[in-house]
Amino acid sequence: MNFEEVPSVVIPTTHKPIPSFSLPNRIVRIKPIVRKNWLPEGHDGEFLLSHTKELFSCPIDSTGNFAKVLSEEERLFLEKKLNLLPGAMSHYSKSSARGQKYSFWSPMTTSVSLDRDGKTLDLANPQDYAHYKMLLSHSDLIAPSWDDRNNKATYRYAMVDNQHEELTDFRKAEAEAEAWQKYYEMGSSEEEMKDFLAVFHNKKIPADSSVKWLRGQLGKCVNENMTRFMSLANDPTYRTKVFLEKAVNAGVVKKKGRGFFFIGNAETVFTATEILEELDPINNSERYLSVKTQIEMTNDSK
Numbered sequence: 001m002n003f004e005e006v007p008s009v010v011i012p013t014t015h016k017p018i019p020s021f022s023l024p025n026r027i028v029r030i031k032p033i034v035r036k037n038w039l040p041e042g043h044d045g046e047f048l049l050s051h052t053k054e055l056f057s058c059p060i061d062s063t064g065n066f067a068k069v070l071s072e073e074e075r076l077f078l079e080k081k082l083n084l085l086p087g088a089m090s091h092y093s094k095s096s097a098r099g100q101k102y103s104f105w106s107p108m109t110t111s112v113s114l115d116r117d118g119k120t121l122d123l124a125n126p127q128d129y130a131h132y133k134m135l136l137s138h139s140d141l142i143a144p145s146w147d148d149r150n151n152k153a154t155y156r157y158a159m160v161d162n163q164h165e166e167l168t169d170f171r172k173a174e175a176e177a178e179a180w181q182k183y184y185e186m187g188s189s190e191e192e193m194k195d196f197l198a199v200f201h202n203k204k205i206p207a208d209s210s211v212k213w214l215r216g217q218l219g220k221c222v223n224e225n226m227t228r229f230m231s232l233a234n235d236p237t238y239r240t241k242v243f244l245e246k247a248v249n250a251g252v253v254k255k256k257g258r259g260f261f262f263i264g265n266a267e268t269v270f271t272a273t274e275i276l277e278e279l280d281p282i283n284n285s286e287r288y289l290s291v292k293t294q295i296e297m298t299n300d301s302k
Helices: 072-081 126-136 162-187 190-201 211-224 226-233 238-250 272-278 285-300
Strands: 027-032 054-057 111-114 119-122 157-161 253-256 259-262
Touching: 027 162, 054 126, 072 126, 111 126, 119 126, 126 157, 157 162, 162 190, 162 211, 162 226, 190 211, 190 226, 190 238, 211 226, 226 238, 238 253, 238 272, 238 285, 259 272
Parallel strands: none
Antiparallel strands: 027 119, 027 157, 054 111, 253 259
16 A cells, blocks of 8 residues: 655744843942941951951752842853853752762852952953852842942942942042032132131131131041031021121120020020021011121121
């Protein structure tokens, strides 16, 4: 009996496409979080003693497997880049696909030591990227960013993006430039320096102070407390605060604890905010002019 040859039919198999993945072109630094404690600043044991390290390896989950630190697409990509057999970086893997004694995620194979200098990782490097993802899995010890470092008291290190550091350095440089610009603007006026220092230190500045001394004191404000210096210099109520300081020095306004009262009316005590509102030249010009006249009369009589 002859049978006609029936062509075989190939049924195509469909595979769910795996999303593409590529290594990010980023530099990340694992930076120690140094918190104030009973040891003096700069002490050898403030964070870690010199020559000591902390070892981080892949955590174990509740089922006894390694924590899943990679997505499926990351795992496939890294296995290929690191010349590993399929499944070698699976969190289920108990032994190395290369026939080695330990699996990829075993502490004997993949671990990262950190000291008080931290560590820099190039995420474009496959090995560094694997270390980065493994370190992120220590979610109680390593903050995902520097801004998150205070979210948990247990954080010891934080991931700091290179771009974040560059931006932080840029902002710091910009802030310093702005502060010194303010310094030079004030430094051209002896009266302006005296006014600012009086409010900044909340005390009267000697009338016979030399310009050199005033500039030196102003420079100390910038160097030692630049944030407060700029906060006061940019304060919209700064001029009113200067006026209040002059009123206090002239005895027109008196202090009472944390409050203030006008001479001759000790029963009405104003808070710091309220007294500034009372002396505002725009919203209360009558009070402002009255106090201004009293200050001038007091100064003329000296």
